[in-house]
Amino acid sequence: MAELANPVHQPSSFLRRYIFSQDHKVIGIQYLITAMFMGIVGGLLAMLMRIQLAWPGQNMPLLSKLFPDGMAGGVMKPEFYLSLITMHGTIMIFFVVSLALVGGFGNFLIPLQIGARDMAFPFLNMLSFWTIVPGCLIMMGSFFVEGGAAASGWTAYPPLSAVRSAVPGSNWGQTWWIVGMALFIISFTMGGLNFVTTILDQRTKGMSMMRMPLVVWALFIASVIGLLTFPALLAAAILLLFDRHFGTSFYLPSGLYFGNHLLPNKGGTPLLWQHLFWFLGHPEVYVLILPALGITLDLLPVFTRKPVFGYRMTIYCLYAIAILSMIVWGHHMYVSGMSPYVGEFFAIGTLSITLPSTIIGVNMIASLWGGSLRFPAPMLFVIGVIVFFGTGGFGGLFLGNATSDIQLHDTYFVVGHFHLMIGGITLLAAFAAVYYWFPKMFGRMMSDRLAKLHFWLTFPTFYALFLVMHYQGLAGMPRRYYAFDKYEFLSGMVKSQVHISLVAFVLGAAQFIFLFNFFWSIFRGAKAEPNPWNAATLEWTTASPPPHGNWGEELPEVHRWPYDYSVPGAASDCTPQTVPPGIAPVAM
Template sequence: MTVTHDHAHAEHKQSWITKYVFSQDHKIIGIQYLLTSFVMAAIGGVLAMLIRMQLGFPTWNFYWAQWLFPGGFSGNQMKPDFYLAVVTMHGTIMIFFVLTTALSGGFGNFLIPLTIGARDMAFPFLNMLSYWLYPPAIVILLASFLVTGGAAAAGWTAYPPLSALRNAVPGSHMGQTLWLMSLALLILAFLFGSLNYITTVLQLRARGMSMGRLPLVTWAQFLTAILMLLAFPVLLAAAIMLLFDRHLGTSFFVPSGLMIGGQLVTHQGGNPLLWQHLFWFLGHPEVYVLILPPMGIVSEVLSNNGRKPIFGYPFMVGSMVAIMFLSFLVWGHHMFTSGMHPLVGTAFMVTTLIIAVPSAIKVFNWLATLWGAKIRFTSAMLFAIGFVSLFVTGGLTGIFLASPAVDIYFQDTFFVVAHFHFVMASASLFGLFAGTYHWFPKMFGRMMNERLGKIHFWLTFIGIYATFFPMHFAGTAGMMRRIFSTGQYEFLRHLSGLNIFISLAAFGLGIAQLIFAYNFIASWIRGPKAERNPWKSNTLEWQAETPPPHGNWGAHLPEVNRWPYDYSVPGAKDDFIPQTAPQVPAVAGAAVDDTEGSPPKP
């Protein structure tokens, strides 16, 4: 890691295409990933609005939606098969094409080399390939709306036989095949990326940047990359097996003796539960792929804006490592009612509740970081604090679902929908916003509008709670997921008022995101110029020029002399000491000592 990389500094003229389109520069690739993810978020968001329109106002006439998806409606009424396609695509897009790509692809690419003092990723060409697998995956995925039968409609979990047999659901025609191909491409992109991240963090750290001095945001990206590298190949294999089942006559997931629409199915010998095991072996680590990077971002933002070192750095790293390992051992908690043996359920309950311990440690450490802080309320900080709240709320409802006896009732109801929209979707979205407001100046060399950022925060924070908290009640009343209408059931009939409220809140939440879109674009074009270190931060990326040039560091690589959290060191001149600042003997003791004992009075 102490090898110098001076070759990277050589000036070589680049055309516009190689600089901004087929770029091998990690910063451009990160920004490409982030921008593409935002576009996908807009599409996923529109799909969410369609879901809430149907559940809240099934009889209303939404002209814009009919104009946008003429095939999805008949006689002003949404079709049930279109509804299922919308639900499936909303989940798929938001999880894989927005949160994974923005947090790992976007922030991972942009931040890893900069925070460790490298000039670029270890394999820049592979990095470019990683990004350029993403747009084709999007094209294939969105094209599925146009094929016969429409887009995939078996849910983002794509459980066979529904996803394996053409006649099981309209979306199981060409749509499901495109879904699987698109996902396979995107998984390759993730694998290229994660290989790069792991190698880069292990091999290209600047002199003095020991693992113990890595910022938590980089630790989070590093551990996420390991998760992705180990978990995603399993889904890739499963997706290929399902493609084989669909087109080549194999029967990995389809047993014998089935009949669809009065016709005998020729498959025999497969098992639908096999898919569920393979899917969730990825699927559960995947939710940690979505939450570890925000945990890193939030740790960074809380410490920087609290002007206080992150509390319990060793525990923070340790709990992320623990989460990474344990996340491979909890997948069965998605399958308590699947027909899996009850004893296996007991085992998965134990691992699932154990993984709550490192999560709890992180929450308490964030609270301890705020204690005695001197909080600066930037937009990033507001979202970071909001993240803590959402993560706690969603984490606690997870305790219900982790207990299989309780999960019997809640499984596949809106309680689950509420739970994961808090702990995974909203929390990691808040991490994404916090990261965007925080690192925007470094990415684009301009400041975002803080006033709009704050309005965006208030509306989003209130909107998230108003939308997803009442969903717990719908789930408690027994409302199933993925149902087109509650009208068929007497026990759900009294939920229409509740669903109208949730839908209105969701519309408000959706509209509030336009403020962010405007702020992002307007600030990019004409925001005030950002200086090198606008947030008075310690980490390396803020010591680089704004925005950092190709190769990041000019003639000399930075040298690291301390950990990243020397904020408000007693006796120091400023309330921050960059990692590159030399150790001054008088301050050094205070800076690196893990002082035990009672805290000083704030």
């Protein structure tokens, strides 16, 4: 447990302090704001998609100025729609949710919650952020290269993504996509190494692993999963780059025929990409969801004034999910043509993830039992997470099951499911976390009233939008369709598209309330008390915002677990982790 003799002195130049900072708090906030910016981009892409789906072929002359190619004459081209879905998915998953939850709160919270002065490798931390920035720029810039942005879906299945003439987006856009993804993976590998090392090595005196808050546990396990699986996609992406530019055939079999000529490739298989992609792709959803659940479990005790239910059991479940998440990737490939016997293995394995997941769900609900509930904005979002986890999780029963997946694979059921899970849970948890830790970041409170308005406009609309998509999927509506007017069996779905789009616009617009609240409160928010939520975790024992080095001369010493609320015999209903056993009894 490293302890510095003197607190580190803060660099004095503006550039070193706020731009190229090595302070984990600044880097965390940098990640968070980058995620917000990318979230606006990803959200606007979704709005364009919803315009097209509700009013196919609508003339939008204004947009033809921004995208002279994709929106030539003001009407969206199908290939531009495909670029939209691809980049919406890529940006939201890798450059919004990952940045906010892992990069943002991971960086901000880990040292503060375990009593460290900073991350184990501050320079590496800065480097990881400044690696992701060009990644973001490249992803956005790809819209303006020849052929437009990548259009093969966020999954980038070859040959569509490997052969330049397969779709316009597979021109330079796909190459930029690969480079952007590579930068993301490199950045998150550096970040993950830092997180794991910091958590294992930098905990303050008394902070045993079993005294860590659950959000730190979740980030720890998410980082381990990320470290073990991200490199697979980096390798896969490099192979794809070679197939595209250097004439190799990793993913291209012989006999491919495009645009009146035969390709010279021989011997590859597109299935290889799918295996490599999903070996990352599936664990990635847990990299995103585990921190979201950690945040939820961490906030519940604060707003129920009682310890979380099943702390140990939750940690075991996080481990179980981590291990299982790495051996179930094939459930994305049930109808891909891989061996049906392998499909059986993946179905049974996938459904076994429901066991630890359900335990965590039960623990979250049971944490409310007997509590004295408070409902400031963060708690509303926490309840939202629990609802989404319940409903969305049960959608997984349909898709993890190979037999029902035959009908539901690549339909809107999948779209609804993953939006509730890695879209809804993660976003609601991120909002809860921002509202909750904002006073720690800036020493000011966000407006609770606006935050509640934000919740009541976000939660029901999000739920309605993506619940409906489950039913559309049951009706067989395929995903990634530019329009639904070519099929008779989808004719019943066409009309509802307008309603769905209107709800989506409300959802999109509501996010500006959040953005306004965030930036306004940085300067104008009410001054925060030292411990505004009366919380027991370590970060509230230092100043808000914490000084460089987080604590003064002495690092805090921890005497108890992070959830000592309403301890019988204690002076108040919250006993911070630093209170010695003599003053209030120790439960754990």
